[in-house]
Amino acid sequence: MNTQLRIYTIKSGLMSEWLILFKEKVVPLHEQYKINVIGAWVDNEHSQFCWVRQFNGEGTIEEQEEHYRNSPDRAAIIGDEPKRFIENMELRIVDQIYPSTT
Numbered sequence: 555m556n557t558q559l560r561i562y563t564i565k566s567g568l569m570s571e572w573l574i575l576f577k578e579k580v581v582p583l584h585e586q587y588k589i590n591v592i593g594a595w596v597d598n599e600h601s602q603f604c605w606v607r608q609f610n611g612e613g614t615i616e617e618q619e620e621h622y623r624n625s626p627d628r629a630a631i632i633g634d635e636p637k638r639f640i641e642n643m644e645l646r647i648v649d650q651i652y653p654s655t656t
Contacts (some may be wrong), residue, residue, distance in 0.1 A: 556608065556609035556610075556614075556615045556618075556647075557592070557606060557607070557608045557609075557629060557647070557648050557649070557650060558606070558607050558608075558609070558615060558645060558646065558647055558648070559604065559605075559606050559645070559646045559647075559648045560605050560607065560643065560644070560645055560646075561602060561604045561646075562602065562603045562604075562639075562640045562641075562642070562643050562644075563589070563600070563601060563602055563640070563641045563642040563643075563646040563654075564601050564602070564603050564639050564640065564641065565601075565639055565641045566601060566639070568596070568638070569596065569601060570638050571573070571605070571639065572603065572636075572640075573596070573603075573638040575632075575635060575636070575639070576603075576605075578630050579631055579635075580591065580632065580636075582649075583591065583627060583631055583632060584607060584622070585626060586627065587611065587618070587621065587622040587625065587627075588609070588610045588611035588618070589607050589608070589609055589610070589611070589622060590607065590608045590610060591605060591606070591607050592605075592606040592608055593605065593606050594606075594651075606648070607614075615647065
């Protein structure tokens with residue numbers, strides 16, 4: 555399964571606005587491109603936003619990510635707006651161990 559953990563440090567004072575963008579634009583657009591958002595969490599103490607997404611389309615994670623990033627829909631709906639909120643970004647490919655997938 556192609557699963558990615560994303561950890562963002564959100565700029566001070568912008569978490570509430572980021573969450574609106576995430577819920578109203580990022581999640582629906584991801585689903586349109588067969589990238590399911592499995593869950594999202596906020597660590598308010600460290601101004602961090604963590605989310606897990608799963609790639610269910612054709613091709614590798616990189617190919618699906620490129621297809622999504624270069625889409626006219628993404629350009630029109632989100633554009634560079636996330637850059638206004640995200641101070642730092644960590645990306646990790648993770649494997650599910652529980653509940654067992656075998």
